[in-house]
Amino acid sequence: MARGLAAAYLPAMSVRAAVMVAPDAPLEIWELDDPELEPGSVLLETVASEVCGTDVHLLHGQLAGVPYPIIPGHVSVGRVLENRGVNSDALGNPLGPGDVVTFYDVHETCWSCWHCLVARQPNRCPSRKVYGITYSARDGLLGGWAERIYLKPGVKVFRIPEGLSVDQVIGGGCGLFTGFAGVDRSGMSMGDTVLVQGAGPVGLSAAAFAGLSGAGRVLMIGAPESRLDLGRALGVDETFDLETTTLEERKDRILSLTGGRGPDVIIEAAGHASAVPEGLSLLRDGGTYVIVGHYTDAGDVPLNPHVDLNRKHATVLGQWGTDFHHLTRALTLLARHSEALPLQRIIGKRYSLEEADQALADVEALKVTKALITP
Ligand SMILES: [Zn+2]
Ligand SMILES: [Zn+2]
Structure with a gap:
């Protein structure tokens, strides 16, 4: 099939991807064809993708309905290489080659x-698909x-707001x-005492946003100490180390x-059943108790x-899960407070595609809080 006009200035290449071929199997590096761009599609050069706890669950076959082999990585930041008839992002901001974006x-x-x-x-819609989770690697660079x-076509692209770095995003x-x-779901009031259970990326982000939402006090239970230290850097007033x-x-x-009396609001982001009682x-x-840690x-x-x-x-x-409005509102708010919230400090280590197995092992062993894949 003939390639589009863009092929004249963007030659087809084979694209390397780390592929999870089956549960509990080592990842493989596959060379995939550069995609044919459909009208309404966008091709990104990956700047960074993340390894989150969900990827560890994917590795161990703990999510239903996953069409292995898959290319993991559901939240990513990329640079626009080609935009086929898409001249603005989902919120109407102009979009063109070179722009740094994330997507829902x-x-x-x-x-x-x-x-x-x-x-x-819509978060319970049976038709929905998720990049990095429910698309097969045989369907392309998804x-x-x-x-x-x-x-x-139709994927909601969002240009990274002014003032935010790739590393912060x-x-x-996804946490x-x-x-x-x-x-957001807790409906917390200004001045509330908010306790966050869990000091991973979800818990750390929840603590940061509870502070921005006007919490009177933010507390955190978690481990290890290095993560609690990040919590304090993100505005947690007092931390409790599960290990000590x-x-x-x-x-x-x-x-x-x-x-x-106890906290007004508690956000569970621990992912351990024992956190709930x-x-x-x-x-x-x-009070209000929100469970987000049991994906x-x-x-x-x-x-x-x-x-x-x-x-x-x-x-x-x-x-x-999350809806598109969570993504845009979170990044808009974060951009306004970017200096106060050094989320980039959550990044523990960057790994190449070939090191993806090691990245998964390190995340599973809690050696790094946030591992990045930087192809
Ligand atoms: Zn539906
Ligand atoms: Zn995730």
């Missing part, structure tokens, strides 16, 4: 099913762990948007900080419905 990894939401139309919860990323990565969504404090010690201190036992009566099944946990929920008059919410 969820695509093909149908806007016509019951979930989209009646429940108005994940970030590759030299180039092909944005199909990708340092938070940035998930943490933002968790705080007992549940009783944490509870005593947190209750004493809150007049014996601890969190509910700390939550003040009438995969981390097991069961006993709860006492009388004590933990009913008598407590608790509001317990789950937050599944």
Whole structure:
């Protein structure tokens, strides 16, 4: 098939990608064809993609419906190489070659099913696809762990706002948007005491956005100490190291900080089932508990419905994934406060495509908070 006009100045090349061929198998480097650009599509040169906890779950086959082989990498930053008839980003900002952008990894939401139309919860739309997770590597460059990323027509591109660096955006990565969504979902009020459980990228971002949302005090429970140190750099007032404090010690201190009542809002970003009963036992009566850390099944946990929920008059919410508005609002807000929130410090290490296995191992072993793939 004849290639388009762009081929005249952008010769076809083979594009290297790190491919997860099957669960628990070493990644392979594949050479894939440069895509044919459809009208309405955008081709990016990858600047950086991230390794998040979800990628570790993907490696171990813990997510349903994943069409291995896949090119992982759902949140990425890239430079526009070609834009075929797309002259502005999703918010109308001019877009052209050389612009540095990110994009909403969820695509093909149908806007016509019951979930989209009646429940108005497109995050549960059965048609939706996610870059780096539910596209096969045989379908093209649809994940970030590759030299180039092909944005199909309709993918929502967002030009990185003025004042934000690539490292700040990708340092938070998908945790940035998930943490933002968790705080948004909590409906917290200015002056509230907010406790974040978990000190990974989601927890760190949630803590930062709770502060920006006007929290009176932000507390964090997590480990290791290096992550809690990042939490303090992002505005956390007091941290509790899971490795050196007992549940009783944490509870005593947190209750004493809150007049014996407990935090108004708790965001669970730990991903361990045991965090939930601890969190509910700390939550003040009438408080709000948001669970964002359980993207995969981390097991069961006993709860006492009388004590933990009913008598407590608790509001317990789950937050599944993020919508496009979370991405744009999070980055717009972050751009305004970029100097106060050094999210780039979350980046632990950068890895080449060939080092993707090592990156996954390091993330799984908590050796790095945020690992980047920089092809
Ligand atoms: Zn739908
Ligand atoms: Zn992720």
